[in-house]
């Protein structure tokens with residue numbers, strides 16, 4: 489075994505875990521392969537939150553069978569993450585050429601499992617619970633200037649449609665000082681922006697300290713001197729006034745919040761077990777916007793949850809218009825095995841759910857475009873991420889509000905040279921999903 493490749497599905501927590509998997513594999517001497525199919529070890533870090541991710545994994549793992557039967561039988565294929573956690577050895581019924589299965593709680597065991605598999609020994613191990621946070625493992629960061637920092641794992645909320653509590657377990661908070669120490673060392677290592685991660689970040693600390701300490705943690709993280717702090721995901725019922733105050737008072741906290749509403753009908757929100765009503769959500773948004781004028785808001789919305797009527801769906805359209813989200817991630821409901829919603833019988837016909845989804849997607853597009861148009865003429869201090877994936881002579885950057893900006897530059901080298909710096913960009917154009925702009929001066933230092 490000399491080279492590895494990792495394919496990551498799903499959320500930011502999985503991206504973070506993949507950076508740790510890369511760190512672990514490099515710590516035992518493996519190097520990244522240029523092309524996945526040429527690697528000696530291929531790791532799939534999986535997601536089972538949505539049906540499409542489940543299907544994509546099985547398709548991609550199945551297609552690798554040809555590598556092993558076509559002259560490279562020693563290639564090791566490992567499946568970890570949520571699907572590994574959920575299915576364990578049962579995964580081999582569908583993809584028997586997989587060599588290693590590990591779960592969300594034992595990433596640290598991967599090198600040992602690979603060694604066992606290379607010797608032809610059983611290499612399937614999943615733990616019901618974990619002790620250590622993956623942050624304590626070595627890491628290879630995808631972007632040197634950005635770091636994912638988990639502050640909680642698991643979730644105690646039990647939304648009716650969600651498998652996360654089953655595959656990630658009960659909510660556990662990392663020790664306060666441990667988080668702050670990690671961010672301090674990341675700053676010393678040149679990190680400009682951190683994203684604090686958890687399934688429900690704003691209940692951080694409840695299990696460990698008896699009450700949420702999220703706003704205290706935000707202030708302590710900002711006090712390390714890190715220039716930009718983001719966090720995800722926030723649950724509307726746990727968005728406290730203390731957290732809103734911290735967003736208003738601490739300059740390093742970026743003026744952007746992802747606050748999943750999921751639906752606009754109180755009846756469906758109750759069936760989803762979300763723990764808030766539409767009016768309670770709206771009142772938090774009002775308090776947030778009063779405290780942080782100009783804050784950008786994004787959300788998640790599910791269409792076609794069991795029992796959703798035309799009236800319920802109209803309530804979703806209304807709330808999306810009322811809030812005027814800057815962006816929304818929209819999904820058609822798909823049942824996940826073992827969840828309460830999967831046992832609900834009043835499902836919405838697929839064609840009807842698709843028709844509702846298309847109407848919602850059109851509204852989201854219009855609102856997103858309108859929000860971006862309002863930015864034209866503004867100058868924003870943007871974190872430059874490097875060349876755009878589609879065009880190397882275009883630089884990609886993020887405004888404080890998390891809007892993507894494309895800026896033409898002289899050469900790919902110019903984009904690379906600026907990557908990881910913060911620069912003023914004047915916004916010159918708007919599209920539904922991104923802005924265009926021009927560099928408005930030299931790189932800036934933020935207060």
Ligand code: SF4
Pocket residue numbers: 643644645646647650651652653687688723
């Ligand atoms: S808050 Fe709900 S949707 Fe989010 S992870 Fe927890 S159970 Fe799943």
